[in-house]
Amino acid sequence: MGKNKNLAAVSLRKLAEELENVNLDRLEDKAIRSITADSRQVGEGSLFVAIPGLTVDGHDYLDVAVKKGCAAVLVGKGRCRGWKHAKVACLEQSDPAKALGQLAARFHGHPARRMCMVGITGTNGKTTTTYLLESMIREAGGNPGVIGTVNYRYNAVEIPAPFTTPDPVSLQRILAEMAENGVTHVLMETSSHALEQKRVAGLRFDVALFTNLSRDHLDFHGDMESYFASKKMLFTEYLKEDGKAVVFCDDRDETGTDWGHRLLAELQADKALGYTGKKGRVLLDCGFSGTKVAVQEARESLGGTVASLATPVGELQVRSDLVGTFNLKNLLGAVGVGVALRISPDEIVAGLAHAQHAPGRLERVPAPPGVSVFVDFAHSPDALANVLQTMRRLTKGRLLVIFGCGGDRDRGKRPLMGKVAGSLADVVVLTSDNPRSENPAAILRDIEAGLLEIALPRMRLEALLTREAQQGYDIVPSRREAIRETIRHARSGDVVLLCGKGHETYQITPEGRFFFDDRLEAAAQAAVINW
Template identity: 45%
Template sequence: MVLDTLIRALDARVVGRRDVEVCGIAYDSRAVAKGFLFAAIPGEHVDGHTFIVRAAEAGASCVLAERETEGIAATQVIVKDIRSALSKVSAAFYGEPSKRLSLVGVTGTNGKTTTTYLIESVFRAANLNPGVIGTINYRYNGKTFDAPHTTPQAPDLQRLLKEMADAGVTHAVMEASSHALEQKRAGDCAFKVGIFTNLTLDHLDYHKTMDEYFSAKAMLFELVKNNSGRTIVNIDDAWGRKLKEMYPASITVSLKDGADIYPARYSLKDGMTEAAVRTPSGDVTISSHLVGEYNLQNILAAIAAAYALGIEGARISEGISNLARVPGRLEKIEAGGARPFRAYVDYAHTSDALERALNALRPVSKGRVITVFGCGGNRDRTKRPKMGGISARLSDVTIITSDNPRDEDPIEIIKEIEAGIEGLAKKRPDEPLSGHCYAVIPDRTEAIWKAVSEVASGDTILVAGKGHEDYQIVKGRKGRFSDFEVLRSAIEGNDKAGPLRSNGH
C-alpha cells in the first residue's frame, strides 16, 4: 500500500516521499523488514524513538513518530499522538476488518474473560462463527494463539481481525483492557456492542486514581457510540450507574428488578446457577455450571449482548448452558476417598475478585474454607492489605504465599498482605492449621501442598491469583508453574485423597 493512502486520515507533517510502498507495520525494530513502516511508540521501559535509526537500517521505508530524526533515508511521518495515529494506520493497512464483523467489546475490572466465553458459546449456539480475543488466548475456527496482551497492540489487533474476517468469522468478542483503551489500541475498531462489567480497585500503579481508571474504561463506550452501537452496563456497580448517566441509552443489567435485563428468580446451589431472566423480548431460562452471584452478573451481560444483536432466547439459553468451564475461573477438582472435598483454582487477583470468589464458595462449602493466595509484584500495592483482610474475614484458614513477585522481594509483598490481617492467630508452617488462623508459606508449591494436607471431609480449598497462568515470574525469570497441576499433584500425592473429578483439564 502506498504511504500517502495509508496516512490520508492523519494530521501529520511528512518529511520525505509520500509515494513509498508500505508492505508491513512493526512497533519493534527487531521485527522490521524491507518496506515496513516502523512506529516509534513509547514502551513501558524504553522509547521507540531510540530505535528509529536501527529500524531504518533494517529496511523501514517510513517511520511514524512524534519527533523528527536526522540522518535517515526513510520517510518520516510526524504526528502529535503516535498511538492514535498507529491505530488509524493499522486499520487502514488491513482494510478496516472490524467493519466486516459484528464486534463486541467487554471492559471492566472483573468478569471480562468469563463474559467473552459466555458470548462465544451463545454465538455458537446461534450457528454463528465466533472469534475471541482475550486474556487467556486468541482463537477462531479451531485455531488458538497465545495472548501476550489481553488486548493486542493496534497492528496485531487489526491483523488478527482481518485473519478472522478472511476465515469466515462472523462475530467476534474481545476483552478491552484499560491500558489498551487509554493507549488507543482499539481506537479504530467498529464495535457494535460494548459491555461494562464493574470497576474495582486495580491498576492504580498505572492509572493513579480511580477516576482516571474509570475514564479509561469509559473510552470503550465512546467508541461504541461513534459506531452507532449498543452499550450495556451493570448498574449493580456504582461506577456502572455513573456510566449509565453518561450514556443514558445503555441497556442495563442487574440482579434486582428495575433494569432492562434482570433475573425474575434465581438459585445458586449444588454447583449450578438456575434463573429465569427477564429481557425486553421475553424471559430466558438459564442453567449454568458457573456459580456465584458475580457469575450471574456475567451471564446477564452476555444475555444483554445477545439481545442487542437480535439472537433469539432459545439460542441464548442453549449457549449459556453449553459452557461447562472457563479456564482458571473457579475451576473445580472434587476429591473422593476417606475425606471428600472440593478444590478450586481462580484468577482472583484483586480485592473485589477475591471477595466475590469467597462469597460464591462459602455457601456451598460443607466444612471450612482454606484459601491460598499471594499478590503480584510491580503492581498496585494498595490492594495487598485489602486482600489479606478479605481472606481473613471470609476464610477459616488463610495461607499467604507468592504469586508472581517479578522484581520485588516476595517476603516484603507478603508483609504488606499481612498488614491487613487483624485478630487472627498466626501459625508456623509446620503446625496444624486449626481454628480461625493464617500461615505464611512463601513457596507456592509448598503452600498448596500444606492446604491439601490440612483439608478435612467437606472442606473447600481456594487457590487464588494465577488461574489459567502456566508460569511464575521471579526476578525477571519466567518459569513453568500451574496452580491446577500442583493442586492435582498434591491431591494425588496425599494418601487420604480418593479419585479426582474436575470440570477441566
C-alpha cells in the same frame, strides 16, 4: 496466527488517508511492506512509527530504523523538522500511538468492518463472559473468534495470549486472519491499558459491555478516577454511532461506589454521545432489579446456577454450571449482549447451558473424597471478596484460601486482600504468586498487614488445619508446599480455594520464569491422597 508473508505492499499515500492533517499531494509515495513500532522488527520497505512509551521513546530509534531499510517513519508533531534522510519519507502526527492503530487497520484492509465486533471491559468477568458469548453465538449459527486473557482463538486455531489486548499491529493481523477464515463475530477483552495506550485505535465496536470496576492496576492508572476514565473510552470513542452499550449495575467496589450506575448516568447525560434510545447509540442496563435485564429468582449451589431473568425479549429460564453470585452477574451481562446482538431467547438459554467453563475461573479440580477444590484468577480485593462470599454461603465445612499477590504491581491492594481473606475465610494461607523482581517475603509482609489489622492469629499450618474450629493464618512461601499441605489436611465438607493465578501455567520470580499450574499441583496432591 503467524506473520502473513504473502501480504502485498500498500501505498504510503493510501495509508496516509487514514491520518489527520497530512498533505497527500506533497507526500512522496512509497511501497510499504510492513508497519511496526519496534525498531527490531524493521525491514526493507517498513513504516516505522515512533511512539513515546513509559520507559522507552521510539524517537530514539529512528536512526536504527533508517539503517535497517525503512521506507518511511511517522513521528510526533514537529519532529520532521530538520529530517536529514531524503530517501525516507517522514510523516507527523500529534498522537503516534493512535496513528499506529489507524495505519495497521488500513494496511490489513479494515478486517473488523467485515465482522461484528463486541468489546468487553471491566475489572472482573471479562474472560468468563467471552466463553458464554462464544457458546451463544455458535447456537445462533455464527462463527465466533475470541481475543482475550487466556488465548486468541477461532475455528481450530488457538494460541496463548501474551497480553489481554494485543498491540495494534498484531491485533489487526489477527483480525484479518479471522475475517479470512469465516469468523462472523469477534469477542474482544478490551483492557484499560489497551484503551489508554490506543491499541484499539482504528476499530469501532458494534456492542460494548461494562462488567464492573474495582481496585486494580493502580500502579498504571494512579487512581480510580483515571482507571474509570480509561474504561469509559470504550463507550465514548470506540463504539459505532449506532452501537449498543450494555452496562452492568448493582456492583459496588470496596468504597461502595457503583461504577456501572455512574457510567450509565454519564453516558445518558452527555447528549453529544447520542445515547438517546431513539436513533443512534442504545443503552441496555443489567442488574438484580430495576434494570432492562434483571433477576426475578435465582438459586445457587456448588453444582451451578438456576435463574429466571426478565429481559426485553421476555422471561428467560437460565441454567449454568457456573457457581456464585459474581457469575450470576456475568450471566446477566452476557444475556444483555445476546439481546443487543438479537440472538433469540432459545439460543441465548441453550448457549448459556452449553458454554465451556473458562479456564481458571472458579474451576473445580480433582480433590480428596468430600473435599471441594477450586482454582480462581481472583487477584484484586473485590474479586477475592466475591469468590469468598460465594463460597462462604455454599461451604458446609471450613473455607480454606491460598493466595498471594504479584510483584511489581499495585502494592496498596495487598493489605486490603489480606483483610478480605481474613474476614471471610476460616484459614488463610499466604504464599508466593508471581513476585517478579520483588522479594517474595516483602510482598507477604505487605499482605500480612491486613490480617494483623483484624487480629487474626498466626499458627503453624499443620496445627491450624488439624485443630477443631480453629481460625487463623500461616505464611508458606513455597506455593507448591502451601497447596500440598492445605489439601493434605482438608476434611470432608471443606472447600479449598487457590486464588490469584487461575489459568496461568508459570511463576515469575527474581530467578526467572518457571512452569507452575495450580490445577496440576492440586490434582497431583488429590491423586496421592486418593491412591
